[in-house]
Amino acid sequence: MKAAVVVFPGSNCDTDCFHALKDVMKVPVEFIWHKERSFPKTDLVVIPGGFSYGDYLRTGAIARFSPVMDSVTKHAHEGRAVIGICNGFQILLESGLLPGAMLRNKTLEFICKHTWIRAEENLTIFTGQMEPGETLCVPIAHGEGNYYCDDETLKSLQDHAQIVFRYSSQSGEVREEFNPNGSRDHIAGIVNKKKNVLGMMPHPERASEEILGSHGGRKIWESILNAIG
């Protein structure tokens, strides 16, 4: 498997994702500068977290016009894997690769802390190594992670098993008090209908090594590695 991490101006989890893939998971990985119109064929594209274009206008709203995004869309349409984390998720929403939009957190404050998320199903390349209902400890760090979509979209997400992660308690209960940002249906991560594009607010790259206090994110990398080989 080969991976690539896209770097926008203002990306700041790019080196973290690079480190998690290369040094922890031992996957060959390259950076792609956002001004590149094309990039060599790769199995996984990571759109990392950060503040692309300083979050000006709206989170992810400018990044989606970066030259590299056409190639990312092509890569996705060819059925290869894309994972957008945090600001990466926001960019995927803005670019239309995933449905929905982001609102400010319900507290109106930026929140950085460990959260528990429940894996809702394991039929995607991102969750193959999990049991449905299994919980993972993965940190969040965002000001706009309050996922929103209309009723019709939500129903479609539910019907097509596109909701991959929900915020929960450690034991897997899904309730308001375990949802840090007020997201609709406690959504922490969704996939597209083809299930090759994942957007999630929690940061798996921050939960890939024991020394950092949690390792739930590692299971996501392991699932991808296992699926792609």
Add this chain to the structure above:
Amino acid sequence: MPTLDDKTTITPKLIAAHGITPDEYKRIQEILGRDPNITELGMFSVMWSEHCSYKNSKPVLKLFSKMNAELPHQENLLVKPGQENAGIVDIGDGLAVCFKIESHNHPSAIEPFQGAATGVGGILRDIFTMGARPILLMNSLRFGDLAQPVSQRLFRGVVAGIAHYGNCMGIPTVGGDVYFDSSYEGNPLVNAMALGIIKKNEIVRGAATGIGNPVYYVGATTGRDGLGGAAFASKELSDQSHEDRPAVQVGDPFMEKLLMEACLELLKTDALVGMQDMGAAGLTCAGCETASRASTGVEIDLAYVPRRETGMIPYEILLSESQERMLVIVKKGKEKEVERIFEKWDLHAVKIGEVTQGDKYRVLDSGKLAAEIPAKALADEGPIYIREEEKPAYLEETQKLDLGSIKVPRDFNQLLKKLLAHPSIASKSWVWQQYDHMVRTDTVFYPGHDAALIRIKGTQKGIAVSTDCNSLYVYLDPFEGGKIAVAEAARNVVCSGAKPVGLTNCLNFGNPMKPEIFWQFHSAVSGMIESCKMFEIPVTGGNVSFYNESPQGAIFPTPTIGMVGLMENIEKRVPSFFQNKGDLIFLAGETFNEIGGTHYLMMEHGLKKGLPPRLDLKREKALHQFILDAAQGGKLASCHDLSEGGLALALAECCFKSDQELGAVINGMGAIQEGSTGLRTDALYFGESQSRAVISVSPNHKDDIKRLAQKYGVKFYEIGVVNADSLVVEDRIHLTVQQMKNIFESTIPKTMERFS
């Protein structure tokens, strides 16, 4: 101030409005051999302000340099205080750390969000200007009583401002300290610290060397924001201060992120000669300081300076403190390479001048001379004053404390709950959850530990950092308080298993023209130096912030310490919280009848009085050596330093962090009491005697740890055992961990919640 243009006549009134005394004006005339024009007057006024020239503090600050020079291991201090934008300490294996703390108090009092945000921006530029990549941020904050709506507004704004800037930059804010006291009402303190990592052979100097080398202006455009900010920071806050709002700058962390990446990329080429950020005093300061350091001249033409406003006159361009701008000196002939890098990051990079022969900072405006001043006179030869000092009269009153009149409260359960609910002591998770404290995936100890701990990828090393200052101690006894500020910050770092290698300080005081304030300042610095000498910790620099006074009076003197410790092997780190059921709990250090200046006395008896605890430097050093030795040997399950709230609070805090709920049963308080004759029970539980720590160890290591304590002459008491879900201390305290945690965690959110 009236509208200025280049024909403005210099009147005594105008000179006074620039904060320049008649004597200082005479010196300016001597330096120039003529009268200055308005532009030059403005340049002198900012460069000779306290903020830039340290004219009132230099004679005292020199004591730090003198102390440094007498320490062993001189060679480890790679960049000394005052030499560059930030100090640098060698940490071995070709690596070094570059760190500094700086205040942004006045801007934050007027406009808390932008004031705090740009404070973070400024300190980060100081670090990457040296060629170091910033890897962490810390901050030390002081506000008035949190029950006051104005304190809440400032607190909310400052925290959000710090979060805004640091989060966007992608540099984790990993810790700090926050206190609330009425002395800070109207004059909050916002001290931001940054630390960067650098290869020893890649240190960049802020010097304009090489005659003919081009001088570039890089980054954001110049506007009228922050005009004269340095001068604004050098006077007391008053009811009219809000009129100075234009002196508060507006930050753009996205621009700074681009600037940082571009500058660090430039560093990897051989095109770079020197860098200096445009912070306080903007283009004036950057130009004359780079020339002064290199003993060269610099000539620039303002016509090339990118602007965001029209109609700006030279005076305004030179004094503007618009953020996110750098002056970069590069090798002649490498211009294309430099411009390519900045273009990649979509940044302005404009050649505005070059390094010249001679010693003048020459400023042209479309070819026409606008200002010409010897660079050294402007940068380094400002006036220096030895201020009068006098022991404050209040000390006589505050130091009178009759212990006999202080009744020992009956209900210690209640007292401990009250302490846990005090905003200065309660959990600050409401604060640090707004900071991205994990980005860069290096944060090993999160906020809430005695010290933050960051790993350095590719090595086994860790860097532990703590900020600290108990300003009530400094108020009640500046010398002893200064000593304790250093000792306590060092103890925090040591308790995590790291050896202190250097400190930076931010000296926040009132108006230095008042002899009593200057006495506080001088005494506190002398106290700090005593501790530094004993622990062999060099001072790498920092910042002085005077004039921290509101109409209600001066703040408590607050010499904030930013302590940096090195851990050679991060696997030897020691957490601050209990880890395993069944581990034995010890108290290291001696307890005395020390109630003066304690949080307990202030909270329970309403007194900010008495002598603060005494610090015996030898005893403190022995404690450090003992803990570091024990940590190296892997004998410690946890180690937590004792401070506000004493032993009882420390024990409660030890129960808070573990994933499992771990409490403790303490039944050895009697032994401590026997070791100290006539010890009051309130002093035993809530006193703040120095040089103490609560340690937990596995029963297997019991004999080893006792032997070690004996080896270093540290008094050592076995007081209890780690147990399930409750804290029980003799028959005086019995609380469940959940009960304590609820109080500890909910105090600040309850006050600050917007929707309840």
